[in-house]
Amino acid sequence: MQKCLGIYIEENLIKYAKVSKERDDMKVESFGIRFFQDLNAEIRRIIEETYSFSTPISINLANEKYLYFDIFALLSKKDIEKTVETEFENYCEEKNYNKDAFESRYALMLNRQDKEKIRALDIYINKIEYNRQTVPFEKYKLSRVIPTSIAIGNIARLNKKENQLIVNMEDTTTVTTIYDKQIYNVETLDVGSKEVLDSINTVENSFAKAYEYCKNTTIYTAESEELSEEQPYLQNIMPVVYKIAEKTQEIVENSLEKIQTIYLTGTLSTINNIDLYFQEFFP
Numbered sequence: 001m002q003k004c005l006g007i008y009i010e011e012n013l014i015k016y017a018k019v020s021k022e023r024d025d026m027k028v029e030s031f032g033i034r035f036f037q038d039l040n041a042e043i044r045r046i047i048e049e050t051y052s053f054s055t056p057i058s059i060n061l062a063n064e065k066y067l068y069f070d071i072f073a074l075l076s077k078k079d080i081e082k083t084v085e086t087e088f089e090n091y092c093e094e095k096n097y098n099k100d101a102f103e104s105r106y107a108l109m110l111n112r113q114d115k116e117k118i119r120a121l122d123i124y125i126n127k128i129e130y131n132r133q134t135v136p137f138e139k140y141k142l143s144r145v146i147p148t149s150i151a152i153g154n155i156a157r158l159n160k161k162e163n164q165l166i167v168n169m170e171d172t173t174t175v176t177t178i179y180d181k182q183i184y185n186v187e188t189l190d191v192g193s194k195e196v197l198d199s200i201n202t203v204e205n206s207f208a209k210a211y212e213y214c215k216n217t218t219i220y221t222a223e224s225e226e227l228s229e230e231q232p233y234l235q236n237i238m239p240v241v242y243k244i245a246e247k248t249q250e251i252v253e254n255s256l257e258k259i260q261t262i263y264l265t266g267t268l269s270t271i272n273n274i275d276l277y278f279q280e281f282f283p
């Protein structure tokens with residue numbers, strides 16, 4: 001039986017799930033969300049409680065950046081690799097960066113605008129930041145470090161005839177565009193759940209309470225009747241949700257191909273009626 005522990009870490013919270021697989025059967029053995037002050041201590045508790053001392057662990061890459069390069073499709077694998085490397089070096093030179101200060105990876109995909117070229121999605125992160133994220137797992141079996149915006153495509157019900165967006169509303173929001181089951185673009189928005197949780201935390205002095213208030217808040221929509229129960233932090237939530245919906249609308253309008261399906265994920269997706277609210281932007 002294969003097993004894996006997935007851990008997603010943000011500034012103040014950890015989400016985790018331990019999954020086992022036997023043949024084609026998948027089972028979630030345990031999962032949860034924690035708010036922490038001591039990251040190392042919280043990781044240790046999760047490892048102990050899920051009994052994952054020797055289990056492969058997958059974690060999210062945080063604060064990564066994205067670049068896109070167009071490369072001639074007829075190049076060999078070796079020449080493609082060299083071209084991506086050269087393009088990244090040129091980018092660093094333009095920005096006056098030291099290229100050796102970064103970890104960089106890339107993925108190749110079809111170029112929807114030029115069939116004679118392929119599109120390289122280059123993901124890079126400062127090595128110091130990368131080491132900061134991986135050091136807490138030195139004693140454990142860390143197997144993968146992957147951007148959530150890339151990995152999250154695995155959970156959608158991808159249909160080859162559909163083009164989709166996955167709007168992941170975590171600390172910062174990422175919008176992943178998928179054409180024909182293939183990730184084509186990742187856009188990072190300058191707004192997300194951090195803004196909401198921080199503002200509520202300044203009053204409640206508890207990120208756990210801030211998260212619960214989000215889960216218990218119901219957004220009003222054009223067709224819904226005004227709710228009688230108190231919504232104490234609706235004014236903290238609505239401006240952020242509006243910005244995300246508005247920017248997602250811009251991405252849809254500027255998409256190369258028509259988007260059929262939009263998935264909402266992440267911390268803010270726990271807000272009641274948020275799917276109905278988004279539908280008002282995408283009739």
